[in-house]
Amino acid sequence: MAAAAAAAPTRTEVLALFRSLLRTAKQFSDYNIREYTRRRAADAFRENRALADAPAAAAAFSEGKKQLEVAKRQALVYSLYAPKAKSVMELKVQ
Amino acid sequence: MAAAALRPAILRRIRLSPTPSLALAAAGAGASSHPHALARWLARPMSSHDAHLTREEVVDRVLDVLKSHPKVDPSKVTPEAHFEKDLGLDSLDTVEVVMAIEEEFKLEIPDMEADKIDSLPLAIEYVANHPMAG
Numbered sequence: 001m002a003a004a005a006a007a008a009p010t011r012t013e014v015l016a017l018f019r020s021l022l023r024t025a026k027q028f029s030d031y032n033i034r035e036y037t038r039r040r041a042a043d044a045f046r047e048n049r050a051l052a053d054a055p056a057a058a059a060a061f062s063e064g065k066k067q068l069e070v071a072k073r074q075a076l077v078y079s080l081y082a083p084k085a086k087s088v089m090e091l092k093v094q
Numbered sequence: 095m096a097a098a099a100l101r102p103a104i105l106r107r108i109r110l111s112p113t114p115s116l117a118l119a120a121a122g123a124g125a126s127s128h129p130h131a132l133a134r135w136l137a138r139p140m141s142s143h144d145a146h147l148t149r150e151e152v153v154d155r156v157l158d159v160l161k162s163h164p165k166v167d168p169s170k171v172t173p174e175a176h177f178e179k180d181l182g183l184d185s186l187d188t189v190e191v192v193m194a195i196e197e198e199f200k201l202e203i204p205d206m207e208a209d210k211i212d213s214l215p216l217a218i219e220y221v222a223n224h225p226m227a228g
Contacts, residue, residue, distance in 0.1 A: 091103055
């Protein structure tokens with residue numbers, strides 16, 4: 001773990017992870033969970049964007065990858081219990 | 095009655111173009127007598143040619159997506175704008191915007207392509223040339 005954590009992730013890798021998280025977020029059928037996941041990903045990436053040293057960036061990156069796995073599993077679980085009605089937030093106002 | 099009240103909202107969301115919507119109404123009306131009518135209608139739009147988007151429509155919808163992004167000043171959005179230089183977005187915002195465009199046109203842009211899209215002209219070009227954009 002410590003050996004793997006030494007190298008900082010590249011910009012492309014980070015953006016790819018962010019994109020994967022957003023794509024996974026879109027799979028949640030429940031509006032609240034979907035928006036939370038999207039918001040959580042965006043906030044965490046913004047919070048960690050200025051990480052200067054390589055080990056900290058690498059640690060944040062591997063945490064992000066773990067969270068992506070969590071999100072993927074949860075998307076699957078939530079899909080088994082999809083809400084029967086849409087959230088009022090998803091309806092367009094006339 | 096509740097269903098009738100929701101109908102306009104639903105129709106707006108699913109963006110049916112005039113012709114298929116007539117076909118749907120016909121299919122819906124005939125569904126009891128003709129079980130395959132709906133299936134036939136659903137099969138039709140899969141052949142892409144008649145449903146192709148015009149360039150103006152692509153430009154309008156891409157502009158709308160950008161204008162509705164919370165960090166974008168709608169008055170700065172033009173078909174020539176660059177995400178970072180003109181609209182003040184960062185690389186994370188750009189990922190979100192490109193994702194919103196994917197959603198609007200029901201596309202999935204591969205990472206390699208999505209990384210290259212950093213301005214409105216490129217986004218419009220990509221969507222306009224994509225055969226599955228809807």
